[in-house]
Each structure stands twice: as structure tokens, then as C-alpha cells.
Amino acid sequence: MRAPSAGRTTVRRWCLRHLQLLPVLLLVGGALLDYHTSPHFSGEAFYTAAPMTAAALLSLRATVLAGIGACAADVALLTHFGFIGNSGGRSELAAVATVSAFAIVVNRLMYYSNVRLQSARKVALAVQRAVLPQLPASIGPLRIAVRYQAAVKDAQIGGDLYSAQDTPYGVRCLVGDVRGKGMEAVKAVDVAMGVFREAAEEEPTLIGIAARLERALLRESERRAGVERHEGFVTGILVEIPHYGDELRLVNRGHPAPLMLHAGQVHSAEPSEPALPLGLAELGADQDRTDTVPFPPGATLLLYTDGLTEARNRAGDFYDPGSGLTGRDFPGPDALLDTLLTEVSHHAGGRITDDMALLAVTRGSG
Known part of the structure; x- marks a missing residue:
């Protein structure tokens, strides 16, 4: 019989693997919703959520790509509805670009925090091996x-x-x-x-x-x-x-x-x-x-x-x-x-x- 902890580990791995698709789903879902709804509806929330989600779940490269994808999707939809040249459109694009840049910073902070955590775990393991035979x-x-x-x-x-x-x-x-x-x-x-x-x-x-x-x-x-x-x-x-x-x-x-x-x-x-x-x-x-x-x-x-x-x-x-x-x-x-x-x-x-x-x-x- 498989241990309950092993089963939970398998479920967590499955969830994490599928959560990695979340930034793409946010971008695609936001763009489709933005395109098929009223011109006055904005998908900005989806575009900003995508790079922040990538920062928490994925690598630096994936976070940068998510940020670029969010800005590109926003530019495409703003151009399609003719808002790219007005102040509202520029403000929205600036917000998406700012959050995308901030997501890169968050990704790096989480990376270095994880490096320190892994180092602490290695030290703890070395202590265990030294003390407990x-x-x-x-x-x-x-x-x-x-x-x-x-x-x-x-x-x-x-x-x-x-x-x-x-x-x-x-x-x-x-x-x-x-x-x-x-x-x-x-x-x-x-x-x-x-x-x-x-x-x-x-x-x-x-x-x-x-x-x-x-x-x-x-x-x-x-x-x-x-x-x-x-x-x-x-x-x-x-x-x-x-x-x-x-x-x-x-x-x-x-x-x-x-x-x-x-x-x-x-x-x-x-x-x-x-x-x-x-x-x-x-x-x-x-x-x-x-x-x-x-x-x-x-x-x-x-x-x-x-x-x-x-x-x-x-x-x-x-x-x-x-x-x-x-x-x-x-x-x-x-x-x-x-x-x-x-x-x-x-x-x-x-x-x-x-x-x-x-x-x-x-x-x-x-």
C-alpha cells in the first residue's frame, strides 16, 4: 500500500506541473475576453497577473517572456480598439509594463531566498550526519x-x-x-x-x-x-x-x-x-x-x-x-x-x- 505522504507528494507535483501553465492561460484568457467584450472592458488585470504568477512559479526567462507577452497582448488589443494613442491606453500599457518589470524583481528575490533556504537545509543535513550516525x-x-x-x-x-x-x-x-x-x-x-x-x-x-x-x-x-x-x-x-x-x-x-x-x-x-x-x-x-x-x-x-x-x-x-x-x-x-x-x-x-x-x-x- 502506498504511504499517504507519498500520495500527497504525487498530488502536489501534479498540481505544480499544471500550475506552471497558469501564466499562459491568464494571457490567452485575458486576450480572448478583452477581444470579445465591450471596447470599454480591459483585460489589464489578466495581463498583470500573468507575469506575477510566472515570477512565483517559473524561471527568470519564463517571467521575462510572460511580461513581454502581457505587454504585446495589451498593445495588440489597444490597437485593435483604437485606444493605443490616447492617455487611457498609454496609462494601461504603462501599468502592465511596470508590473512586468516588478515581476522580474520578485522572481530574483524569490530565487535568492530559495538559494539561502537550500543552503540552510544542506547545513542542517550535515549536522544530522555528524551527530546522528x-x-x-x-x-x-x-x-x-x-x-x-x-x-x-x-x-x-x-x-x-x-x-x-x-x-x-x-x-x-x-x-x-x-x-x-x-x-x-x-x-x-x-x-x-x-x-x-x-x-x-x-x-x-x-x-x-x-x-x-x-x-x-x-x-x-x-x-x-x-x-x-x-x-x-x-x-x-x-x-x-x-x-x-x-x-x-x-x-x-x-x-x-x-x-x-x-x-x-x-x-x-x-x-x-x-x-x-x-x-x-x-x-x-x-x-x-x-x-x-x-x-x-x-x-x-x-x-x-x-x-x-x-x-x-x-x-x-x-x-x-x-x-x-x-x-x-x-x-x-x-x-x-x-x-x-x-x-x-x-x-x-x-x-x-x-x-x-x-x-x-x-x-x-x-
């Missing part, structure tokens, strides 16, 4: 897939984070969600990702990794001002999949519980004890706890941020991935994540209001 498709018997969708249209990065890397202790994963938006959230993502990459290789336990993340985020929050200094935190879940055995370990710091999919069944890996998000350890004395859950061959672990479960439909109902995935089998983690993105977009009517990071790990059956 390109995960391998497989590590040993594990197949890995990731999807990231920002809530802001055309944005490349937000406050969600993910990582997975092979270490001497097994494959270790992190999925997290930074409170807040903007550059402060991106800074926190950068800090968390840098600490995780190093700690995952060095710390013998997930609790040790969580402690290092805690200290780093506390240092980062001290650099903030105002309410962000006291309310900045990161919900996160740490996963360790040993190289041998059919189990995995989890440390959950205030994050949505991951889902385990196996043989058509979906189970939520709830933490044995709730814990505060990373960066808030000063508010409580609870220590981290490591939970061990089965991870047999053929099973898939799904980690996600709350952008998935907080997506609402028009009736205000939240999306429930567990019920939607029960009784279904997927050939791999990529197919699972593609299905999830399609279904959550359909559920929310395409209105995604929060960033969404999805990470799926499937243990091979061989």
Missing part, C-alpha cells in the same frame, strides 16, 4: 534499521537521538528524546551522542553508561539559562545485546517501553522499576536497574520515541503500535519501520506534531 544494516546475526522523521516539514534534525554500535560487550543501542526544541535540544543531542559513543566501548555495564550520560547532561544543563537550566532532561533507553545467548539487557530512564515482536505476538518490555529521565538524578535517590528480557532468533526489538505513540487522529485517539502490529510478520526491520511510518501517518492524517525516531533490531534465525 549512519547505522550499519547488520552486525553479526543482527539486522538493524532506523527511521527519523522531524515534526517540522523539511527539517533534517530535531531533539530525538539514536545510535547502535558493536562493542566488546555486545551490540549496544541508545534511543532518546531531548526535552524542548531548537538549538538547545540539538546541543543536548550532540552531548549525549558523543558520550554514548565513548562510554559504550569502555563501560562494562549499561548502568555505567547511564551514569556517564547523567553527568554529561548535568554539566550541559548548567550552561543553560532560565527554565531550561532546571527542566532540561533526556528520556532514554539503553540496550545491550550480547554476542552470545538469547537475551538482552535494558536500562530505561523515563522512556517509552520498547516492544518485542516474535511469532506474531507483541510484548511491551516494561521496566521493573520506573526511573527518572537522564539529567534529573538530583531529584531522586533511585539507582538504575538493568532488566533482562528474552530475545530469541526471529524476534525484533522496536525502540521508539513518544512521537510515535502521541500521534493523534481527528478524534483525539493516540496511535497504539502494539495493537497494530499484533498478528503480523515482517521480513525484516526495514519493512516493519516502513509499515509503522505509513500507519501512523494514516492515523494522524499526515499531521505529525512531534519528532519521531524508530530503531528496530531483528535477531537472525540462523
Whole structure:
């Protein structure tokens, strides 16, 4: 089934392609209307609309041609009705020529604005690639897939984070969600990702990794001002999949519980004890706890941020991935994540209001 977003993209492209004919239709329609109506009726509105429309939709060359066409059509109709030599005719032609010239200026302004926007998007994409890693498709018997969708249209990065890397202790994963938006959230993502990459290789336990993340985020929050200094935190879940055995370990710091999919069944890996998000350890004395859950061959672990479960439909109902995935089998983690993105977009009517990071790990059956 085609994703709703893909369908909307196709419709937008079709509309844009046909809208490009609008300047020509305005010129032809204005000239015909001008010719077949009373001499006292003027098609000036159509002649001025054509180059302005071309300025917004087409290239500089097309805008210039639309302006020339508008002036030529106006001259032809004014001459036909004998108005070219009087003051009214000259005034009308001057107005059409002025708007045509102004359309060229507008076209250039929009062009340079678009160039700056594209440059900003490239910078954002470079930041994303530097901060959020390109995960391998497989590590040993594990197949890995990731999807990231920002809530802001055309944005490349937000406050969600993910990582997975092979270490001497097994494959270790992190999925997290930074409170807040903007550059402060991106800074926190950068800090968390840098600490995780190093700690995952060095710390013998997930609790040790969580402690290092805690200290780093506390240092980062001290650099903030105002309410962000006291309310900045990161919900996160740490996963360790040993190289041998059919189990995995989890440390959950205030994050949505991951889902385990196996043989058509979906189970939520709830933490044995709730814990505060990373960066808030000063508010409580609870220590981290490591939970061990089965991870047999053929099973898939799904980690996600709350952008998935907080997506609402028009009736205000939240999306429930567990019920939607029960009784279904997927050939791999990529197919699972593609299905999830399609279904959550359909559920929310395409209105995604929060960033969404999805990470799926499937243990091979061989």
C-alpha cells in the first residue's frame, strides 16, 4: 500500500506541473475576453497577473517572456480598439509594463531566498550526519534499521537521538528524546551522542553508561539559562545485546517501553522499576536497574520515541503500535519501520506534531 505522504507528494507535483501553465492561460484568457467584450472592458488585470504568477512559479526567462507577452497582448488589443494613442491606453500599457518589470524583481528575490533556504537545509543535513550516525544494516546475526522523521516539514534534525554500535560487550543501542526544541535540544543531542559513543566501548555495564550520560547532561544543563537550566532532561533507553545467548539487557530512564515482536505476538518490555529521565538524578535517590528480557532468533526489538505513540487522529485517539502490529510478520526491520511510518501517518492524517525516531533490531534465525 502506498504511504499517504507519498500520495500527497504525487498530488502536489501534479498540481505544480499544471500550475506552471497558469501564466499562459491568464494571457490567452485575458486576450480572448478583452477581444470579445465591450471596447470599454480591459483585460489589464489578466495581463498583470500573468507575469506575477510566472515570477512565483517559473524561471527568470519564463517571467521575462510572460511580461513581454502581457505587454504585446495589451498593445495588440489597444490597437485593435483604437485606444493605443490616447492617455487611457498609454496609462494601461504603462501599468502592465511596470508590473512586468516588478515581476522580474520578485522572481530574483524569490530565487535568492530559495538559494539561502537550500543552503540552510544542506547545513542542517550535515549536522544530522555528524551527530546522528549512519547505522550499519547488520552486525553479526543482527539486522538493524532506523527511521527519523522531524515534526517540522523539511527539517533534517530535531531533539530525538539514536545510535547502535558493536562493542566488546555486545551490540549496544541508545534511543532518546531531548526535552524542548531548537538549538538547545540539538546541543543536548550532540552531548549525549558523543558520550554514548565513548562510554559504550569502555563501560562494562549499561548502568555505567547511564551514569556517564547523567553527568554529561548535568554539566550541559548548567550552561543553560532560565527554565531550561532546571527542566532540561533526556528520556532514554539503553540496550545491550550480547554476542552470545538469547537475551538482552535494558536500562530505561523515563522512556517509552520498547516492544518485542516474535511469532506474531507483541510484548511491551516494561521496566521493573520506573526511573527518572537522564539529567534529573538530583531529584531522586533511585539507582538504575538493568532488566533482562528474552530475545530469541526471529524476534525484533522496536525502540521508539513518544512521537510515535502521541500521534493523534481527528478524534483525539493516540496511535497504539502494539495493537497494530499484533498478528503480523515482517521480513525484516526495514519493512516493519516502513509499515509503522505509513500507519501512523494514516492515523494522524499526515499531521505529525512531534519528532519521531524508530530503531528496530531483528535477531537472525540462523
